[in-house]
Amino acid sequence: MATPEQARTAAAIPGGTPDIVAAGTLCWRIDKGKLEVLLIHRPRYQDWSWPKGKLDPGETTPECAVRETSEEIGLRVQLGLPLPSIRYAVAAGSKVVHYWAAHAGRSTAVPDGKEADGIRWCSPETARGMLSNPSDIEPLEALVDAHTRNDLLTWPLLVVRHAKAQPRSSWSRAEGERPLAATGRRQAVAVSRLLQAWAPERILSSPWVRCVQTVSPYVTKHNAKLKLVDALTESDAARRPGRARSAVEKAFDKRKSVAVCTHRPVLPLVFGVLRTHMTAQLAALLPTDDPYLSPGEAVICQVSSTNHGRIVSVEQYRAYDD
Template sequence: MTVTVASACWARGRPTLVAVPDILAAGVVVFRPGREVLLVHRPKYDDWSFPKGKLDPGEHSTAAAVREVAEETGVHVRLGPPLPAQRYPVARRMKTVHYWTGRVVGDDDVTAYRPNDEIDAVAWVPLEEAVGRLTHDHDRETLAAARRVRRKSRAVIVLRHAQARSRSAWRGPDAGRTLLKAGELESQRLVPLLAAYDVTRIVSSPSTRCVQTVRPYAEVAGCPLDLRPPLSEEHATPAGVGEVVDELLSGDAGSVLCTHRPVLPHVYDALGIDVDPGTGLEPAEMLVLHVRKGRVIGVERHHPR
């Protein structure tokens, strides 16, 4: 994130203002059935809050959010709709915390959690009680925002393939065009982002550059690749793309659809969403749609850089 805090330095005997980057962190407001939310107690500050923590160097905020919940509570979660970020001063800097709602994947039991110096208590708390237990006003505001979108949803992700070799430099059928080294790195960096949304279904154009983009995640997650010719540049039609999209919207799994820039308008039309052509997806960028009962209730965009 770009900086907005200024720090005084001296140049030629005069003070100058130098931009100081925000401390970046990520967290999750985790819900479970029964109208309960997951809270943690930090002995250092003697406060009750949501599980959160600073990003590791080079880490994406979505991956950090899921990792921090696992480290602080022992619970694995998948991200739901995003929430407004928190921003507040910490010592002489500003801190920005990106938040999502979340749902548990697997066991939600926290009774076996072992207290430590960082987190000495983890508890599922009824929503009405949580309002009073939270220590900070900004956390109560985040909880209020989360309650408005807390109902269970799943992610349908539209992904443009990673950086590929240029058409002019490629010899052979365009469908066989491969990723650049930079694109291969992007495909690896996509793995924790897709995992953060618990993607278990992978639908892709059969073109090599698309397959190479999603294969690293498929191998890590143990998910098969579902290759669909209607998602390729050569065979895309509005009807064919619409059939694939309808199938994903009506399903019950977190899913990703990997395709090409010229095919994306067909995907957007099938989804019933407006995307400004001037702000189209970059290579390896993903559009995350949060879907409940076939209806899109939230949208966000992420790039693995």
């Protein structure tokens, strides 16, 4: 059974639901002022390609892309710009591969010897001639185009709706103390796995229990900095919406990866701020209808590192829910 995230992805690609879903990365770096990308040689197929592989059960495509890159070439990457997905025929039917740009920096890639027995850093021009699958050129062209616009180097800003909480009707104490339900606690673990794909260094969260419980598995595992922001609570945002907007606006100031965890009624204020940082075309991708996001669902924006405050991509994923 496809995850909700997979189902949305498949619906967005002509041709219906694919038989095989895979994900991977185009790792890149700047060497002596020139853009280089990383190709891998796959002994099984005797071809040159990008690091990629099929989804494991209970895995979203972003998680798969990071895992496969780590397994095949030993790089633990954080996802950057989403790149065009490609679709092609295989023996089992149709296959879709979802790609992201991934800045490798000074990290060293080492092929695992099984899935990849060789690697090569090369210019985009050389990569075009080496790629065995012609459709692999499309995400490369998008990466080069982003580099030309000075928008390839980015940092992520994530917006997360807290996981499923206990029903209001069964809670008699203070609203801020209402915790996650049992399914919500499982969702919080899945949210942690999803966030790892972008590895936010900071978490801005409503101090209400259900939000803190949603981000705690990630904060604990990755030693992220957690800041509790009263302006992101339902009650404070309703009384003083300007404070909630200001808290989101300040998330841009440090120009470092950050996730914001809040409540359904606060999401329109959050998205309203994000819209001021992006084109109308991208703004159309943000949720507009209540409930905006499902519990445990996230919107991921990539913000240009060179064009301060400009959001250059929007994605939406739901953590795997059993």
